[in-house]
Amino acid sequence: METKQEKPATPFKPPRLAASAALGTLNEIYYRDLANAKQQGRPVVWITSMTPIELVYAFDGIPFFPENYAALCSSRKVAEDLCKAGEARGYSQDLCAYALCTFGVMFEKRGAFGDEGPPAPDILLATQGACMTHPKWWEAMQRHYKCPMIIIDAAYTVDSDTLSPHHREYYASELKETVRLMEKYTNKKLGADKLREVVTFSDQASALWDEIDEMRAAVPTPISQIDVFTCLFALVTLKGTKEAVEFYKQLRDEVKMRVDNKVGFVPNEKFRLVWDMFPIYHNMRLLNYFAEFGAAFVTDLYGNAFSGRLNVADPYGSLADRYLSFFMRAASWGKAELYKKRIKKYHVDGIVFHSNRCCRCFTAEQPDIGNILRDELGLSSLMFEGNMVDPRGYDDTQVKAKIESFIEMLEARKYPKK
Amino acid sequence: MKHSEFAETYRNRHKLAEGWKKSGKKVFGYFCNYTPEEIIYAAGIIPVRIRGGSENIELADTHLPSICCSYMRSALDQALKGKYNYLDGAVFPKSCDMTRALYSIWKRNIKISYYWNLPIPGKSNDAAVDFYIGELRLFEESLEKYTGKKMGDDSLKQAIKLYNENRALVRELYNLSLRDDPPLSGSEMFEVLRAGLVIPKEEHNAMLRKLLPALSSAKGSQDGKVRLMIAGNTFETVELLQAIEESGANVVVDDVDIGSRYYFSSVNENEEPLRALSERYLRKVLCPCKHNAQHRVYHILKLAKDYQVQGVILLTQKYCDTHLYDRPWLESKLKEEGLPVLVVDHSDIGWVGGKFKTMVQAFVEMVG
Numbered sequence: 001m002e003t004k005q006e007k008p009a010t011p012f013k014p015p016r017l018a019a020s021a022a023l024g025t026l027n028e029i030y031y032r033d034l035a036n037a038k039q040q041g042r043p044v045v046w047i048t049s050m051t052p053i054e055l056v057y058a059f060d061g062i063p064f065f066p067e068n069y070a071a072l073c074s075s076r077k078v079a080e081d082l083c084k085a086g087e088a089r090g091y092s093q094d095l096c097a098y099a100l101c102t103f104g105v106m107f108e109k110r111g112a113f114g115d116e117g118p119p120a121p122d123i124l125l126a127t128q129g130a131c132m133t134h135p136k137w138w139e140a141m142q143r144h145y146k147c148p149m150i151i152i153d154a155a156y157t158v159d160s161d162t163l164s165p166h167h168r169e170y171y172a173s174e175l176k177e178t179v180r181l182m183e184k185y186t187n188k189k190l191g192a193d194k195l196r197e198v199v200t201f202s203d204q205a206s207a208l209w210d211e212i213d214e215m216r217a218a219v220p221t222p223i224s225q226i227d228v229f230t231c232l233f234a235l236v237t238l239k240g241t242k243e244a245v246e247f248y249k250q251l252r253d254e255v256k257m258r259v260d261n262k263v264g265f266v267p268n269e270k271f272r273l274v275w276d277m278f279p280i281y282h283n284m285r286l287l288n289y290f291a292e293f294g295a296a297f298v299t300d301l302y303g304n305a306f307s308g309r310l311n312v313a314d315p316y317g318s319l320a321d322r323y324l325s326f327f328m329r330a331a332s333w334g335k336a337e338l339y340k341k342r343i344k345k346y347h348v349d350g351i352v353f354h355s356n357r358c359c360r361c362f363t364a365e366q367p368d369i370g371n372i373l374r375d376e377l378g379l380s381s382l383m384f385e386g387n388m389v390d391p392r393g394y395d396d397t398q399v400k401a402k403i404e405s406f407i408e409m410l411e412a413r414k415y416p417k418k
Numbered sequence: 419m420k421h422s423e424f425a426e427t428y429r430n431r432h433k434l435a436e437g438w439k440k441s442g443k444k445v446f447g448y449f450c451n452y453t454p455e456e457i458i459y460a461a462g463i464i465p466v467r468i469r470g471g472s473e474n475i476e477l478a479d480t481h482l483p484s485i486c487c488s489y490m491r492s493a494l495d496q497a498l499k500g501k502y503n504y505l506d507g508a509v510f511p512k513s514c515d516m517t518r519a520l521y522s523i524w525k526r527n528i529k530i531s532y533y534w535n536l537p538i539p540g541k542s543n544d545a546a547v548d549f550y551i552g553e554l555r556l557f558e559e560s561l562e563k564y565t566g567k568k569m570g571d572d573s574l575k576q577a578i579k580l581y582n583e584n585r586a587l588v589r590e591l592y593n594l595s596l597r598d599d600p601p602l603s604g605s606e607m608f609e610v611l612r613a614g615l616v617i618p619k620e621e622h623n624a625m626l627r628k629l630l631p632a633l634s635s636a637k638g639s640q641d642g643k644v645r646l647m648i649a650g651n652t653f654e655t656v657e658l659l660q661a662i663e664e665s666g667a668n669v670v671v672d673d674v675d676i677g678s679r680y681y682f683s684s685v686n687e688n689e690e691p692l693r694a695l696s697e698r699y700l701r702k703v704l705c706p707c708k709h710n711a712q713h714r715v716y717h718i719l720k721l722a723k724d725y726q727v728q729g730v731i732l733l734t735q736k737y738c739d740t741h742l743y744d745r746p747w748l749e750s751k752l753k754e755e756g757l758p759v760l761v762v763d764h765s766d767i768g769w770v771g772g773k774f775k776t777m778v779q780a781f782v783e784m785v786g
Contacts, residue, residue: 090746092763094485094737128540132515132707135540136743139710143747155512155540155708167537170549177545331522355483360737363483364519368526371481 012291014224014265019231019251026234026247037062038119043186046121048138049236049306050130050326051152052175052319054202057240058195059182064118066137068236070101073112074281074389082110083390091140097358097389099137106144121147123185125178129154129323131361148185150178154324163324171320198240199315205239206307208248213307215255216298217346220264221272222255225287225297227265229279235306270294271410274339274351276369277302277362278388289400290352293407299346301327301338332365336372343377350410353383358390380413382406419628421606424613427625431466431616435504438464444565446507447530449493449520451680451703452538453511454554454695459619460569460577461561465509467615467676468493468502471654472766481523487737488767489652490516497528507532507564514707514740532564540708542700550696558692574691581685584619587626588681591633595670596725599638604648604669605659611677612656640668644786645726649673649718649748650733651705651741654766661775662731667782671725673718674733679703711744715751722757729758729785731778736765758785 037044043061047053056063073079079097082104087093091103104110111117124147126138135151142149152174179190215222231251238244258264273290275297280286287297308322327338342348351373353366366383373379384399427434435445446458447468458465470492475484478495496502508530510521525533537553539546562569591610594601602610610629614622644667648659652675659669672678683702686694704713722730730752734741749759760781762774 090749090761092742092745095739095742099743132740133743136706136740140743140747143711151540153540153546155538166549166552170539170545173545332519332526333522357485360483360486360739361515361519364486364516365522367481367483368523372526 011285012266012288014226014288014291015263017223017227017231017251017254019247019254020227022247022250023231023233026238026243029243030237034062034064034118043122044119045123045125046138046141048126048130048134050134050323050328051125051127052178052323053237054195054198054240054310054315054319055175055178055182056125057198057201058190059186059188060194061123061186063237064121065237066102066105067098068233069105069112069118070098070389071279071281073101073105074391075284076112077282077391078110078112078114079282079389080391082108083392085110093390093392095358096131096133096137097387099133099140100358101389102137103140106141120145123147123182124149125152126150127152127154127323130326130328131359133359133361148181150181152178167324168317168320171324172316175316175319195315196312199310199312199318201242201245202240203310203312205235205244205248206309208245208252209235209304209307210309212248212252212255213299213304215252215259218259218262219272219347220262220266220269221296221298221346222258222264224265224291225275225279225300226284228297228300228303229284232303232306235303239306264296266291266294266296268294269296271349271407271414272296272298272347274298274342274346274348275300275302276351276353276366278354278356278359280354280386280394281389282391283386283394283396286396286399289403290407293404295407295410297352298348299342301335301342328362332368333372335365336369336376339369339373340377343373343379348379349414350380350382350406352406353381354388355383355385357385357387357393359388380406380409419625419632421602421610421629424625424629425609427613427617428609432501432504434617435464435466439504439506444506445504446509446532447502447505448509448511449517450511450513451675451705452513452699452708453509453536454557454699456574456577456581456685456691456695457554457558457561457569458509459580460573461558461565462567462573463507463561463565464618466617468497468508469615469654470766471496472769475767481527482520485737486516486519487735488765489654489735490520492654492767494520494523494527497524502528502530505530507534509534509536511536512538513705514738534560538708539700542708547693547696547700550700551692554692554695571691575687578685578687578691578694580619580623582687584614584623584626585681585684587623587630588614590630591626592671592678592681594633597638599641600668600670601633601636601638601640603640603659603663604646604672605656605663607669608656608659608677611681614681615676640670643668644782645670645728646782646785647671647673647718647722647725647727647730648733649714649730650764651675651735651738653733653735653764655764655769657771658733658764658769658774661771662778662782665775665779665782666786667729667778669731671721671727673704673714673721675705678721679705706740706744711747711751714744715748718748718752719755719757722752727757729760729781731760731762731781733762733764736763 045061083100086100086103234244305326311318370381444463455465470489477498685698
């Protein structure tokens with residue numbers, strides 16, 4: 001390639017969102033509430049992503065996401081030690097690093113801030129709907145904490161092509177069984193009004209998230225992928241609360257203002273990209289490296305898996321629809337279809353696959369998704385290996401070299417020299 | 419009839435299948451112990467297990483990352499090379515994350531006219547059994563549409579009976595290993611079992627009926643060897659069993675997917691067929707992807723006691739998540755019960771015999 005990409009001497013720093021201050025406050029309040037949960041008589045429910053968090057808030061519980069916490073450990077650079085502690089107990093380094101890091105936290109009673117870590121679970125709640133790691137990981141934690149565990153059966157649907165009405169009915173009956181068990185374990189009755197309120201807040205947060213997601217289609221795109229991953233915290237952990245709705249209203253207004261004023265987060269946006277799947281929490285700044293070449297991530301599907309509209313008139317039915325049909329459950333061609341729509345709508349030039357070495361479930365189909373997008377749309381792709389949580393084995397120099405040649409290729413395709 | 423004829427059968431499996439095709443039969447490939455083969459058989463189709471091997475990967479890497487298990491990588495590689503061109507259909511039960519993902523990868527890249535994605539619940543309570551009956555009915559209807567023929571309870575009952583006969587014959591074979599001097603070594607047994615995955619059950623039954631009387635009266639070849647059990651998931655490397663035998667031990671029983679986990683539990687013939695199948699597959703096949711480790715601990719301890727096992731090799735296919743999550747606890751529980759345990763990470767691709775043998779020799783010396 002004849003042209004070497006120009007990049008500024010100092011690393012790129014995106015403009016800060018005003019809403020991130022509000023997010024910081026939400027974060028603080030959440031961790032304070034979590035620490036005080038036992039004193040306040042609120043059950044601490046350890047929960048996996050893609051498990052209906054709405055039920056936890058409906059019981060006035062505090063959900064705790066080990067996945068989210070492992071990400072926090074990773075960004076605070078303590079994940080490697082915690083993963084090693086998990087390995088010392090016989091758990092393989094090949095396992096999901098969210099799980100491995102949590103095993104470290106669990107066995108060593110050591111947290112992200114050099115503290116004792118999160119309060120032990122009163123209830124372990126999981127689903128088989130996303131991956132098989134979730135139930136097996138939860139079983140391992142149940143053997144340690146010896147507390148009640150509820151696993152919602154969603155193992156059966158293989159992809160959204162085969163989702164049929166009796167799958168929804170079975171899932172809805174699993175939700176009702178979950179409620180029955182939660183009532184037993186928490187000694188509280190679920191109020192229909194409370195469930196409706198939580199479902200309404202959850203739906204509103206999702207609607208706002210979708211609105212923000214739509215606005216990313218603007219040229220230039222208003223917010224960074226780091227903003228998206230960071231702001232996802234409220235959708236993952238606080239969905240079903242009023243606070244999450246208020247936060248996303250503020251974020252939506254801020255993003256809208258940027259769009260109305262044509263403010264992009266990258267000056268001179270040259271390329272528009274899609275990020276596939278997990279962030280690299282120990283090296284989030286890698287996303288900014290793309291920006292140094294004028295490349296912006298304008299959409300992703302990962303974040304949207306946490307958003308899902310609900311119908312307050314039919315809480316169980318709509319929860320079943322929502323938690324059985326998020327994009328991760330689609331077959332490769334189903335995922336590619338979703339990307340194809342976005343690639344047109346968001347004016348995308350290329351896709352970046354983070355081949356997450358500890359996650360077979362969501363890396364196995366990545367090559368084929370790339371193949372489909374190449375064959376049908378001629379889309380360029382970059383794939384590199386990493387691990388979302390554990391920094392061991394990650395080669396930053398090599399990854400950056402790959403990014404540079406990918407950008408050169410995009411440059412040659414999009415802005416050919418005469 | 420000798421065990422070596424079973425090995426020969428397995429080696430020639432692709433040729434045999436091509437022969438059945440020429441005589442007008444349909445052949446379906448399937449993955450995993452959770453496929454209710456009886457239904458495929460009842461539709462007049464020969465079900466064969468899709469297997470991998472130990473050859474280096476040539477074509478699969480552009481479709482599947484190397485962090486996936488060697489079984490799935492190798493099976494895909496062989497299919498891409500055309501070794502499974504004879505298949506009329508392929509069935510993927512939803513058991514682990516790999517069978518889920520490989521369904522779409524196969525369907526997009528391997529030209530087979532019929533694909534079926536079989537949803538399997540993750541529980542085995544009454545609600546799950548009822549739910550699964552519905553799924554089995556859908557599968558049955560789909561096969562009827564494919565063949566253009568109604569299946570009927572009779573053909574399903576006959577298939578169940580045939581499969582149960584096969585399970586009973588294999589059980590007789592295992593019973594021979596209860597003796598102090600088992601007539602078959604673990605590696606010979608493996609060949610007999612593996613052949614049963616890839617030929618029609620009536621043929622396997624006929625072979626077993628010839629083999630059994632000869633073995634029952636035969637003097638044991640494995641007298642005085644250290645009695646071991648192997649527990650884990652699938653593998654193709656028969657050499658690892660031979661290495662155990664060369665180290666002065668013998669595998670007398672197993673808890674692996676093509677051994678006792680596949681052959682031991684039968685289907686209740688006195689019940690409505692789909693209900694009986696649903697119960698058998700959900701409740702009696704104890705794979706970690708559907709069952710808590712507690713169940714397997716009981717199961718392994720019972721087998722170990724029955725077969726007077728002196729040690730257990732926990733052999734796990736590298737990158738097999740569900741087994742890897744259970745293994746540390748399984749190991750500690752078995753040790754608590756006084757059973758010595760050797761933990762081995764296994765990959766059929768790139769298997770290193772010398773390294774394995776060194777580990778096994780040390781283990782055999784310790785327990786012997």
